[in-house]
Amino acid sequence: QVQLVESGGGLVQAGGSLRLSCAASTRTFNNYAMGWFRQAPGKVREFVAAISWSGDSTFYTDSVKGRFSISRGNAKNTVYLQMNSLKPEDTAVYYCAARSSSRRTVVHTSRDDYNYWGQGTQVTVSS
Numbered sequence: 001q002v003q004l005v006e007s008g009g010g011l012v013q014a015g016g017s018l019r020l021s022c023a024a025s026t027r028t029f030n031n032y033a034m035g036w037f038r039q040a041p042g043k044v045r046e047f048v049a050a051i052s053w054s055g056d057s058t059f060y061t062d063s064v065k066g067r068f069s070i071s072r073g074n075a076k077n078t079v080y081l082q083m084n085s086l087k088p089e090d091t092a093v094y095y096c097a098a099r100s101s102s103r104r105t106v107v108h109t110s111r112d113d114y115n116y117w118g119q120g121t122q123v124t125v126s127s
Contacts, residue, residue: 009121022096033101038092
């Protein structure tokens with residue numbers, strides 16, 4: 001069982017930046033591929049970014065490419081989402097997700113691929 005705890009959300013003006021963190025309670029963090037998803041009110045939870053267990057591979061949804069960056073610190077059991085040039089349409093609850101993985105460069109973009117989820121952190125971008 002893996003517990004995930006997100007932090008770093010908040011209220012920011014358009015054009016600003018936030019850095020989300022997700023801490024995992026596992027001694028084998030480098031056995032897990034990680035992802036970030038978000039859910040706006042009235043909408044389905046959508047994929048944002050993913051990173052392989054090694055950190056060698058990353059993938060982003062088109063709407064955040066060039067603005068968001070996913071990274072991980074395996075020694076700290078933490079995955080990060082750096083969000084720059086934020087827009088009002090980025091407003092959502094952001095969720096961290098994990099799934100076990102033995103493939104160094106594989107990332108996962110589907111909600112159904114992930115076994116573990118955090119409780120979410122609210123990001124609000126004002127115009």
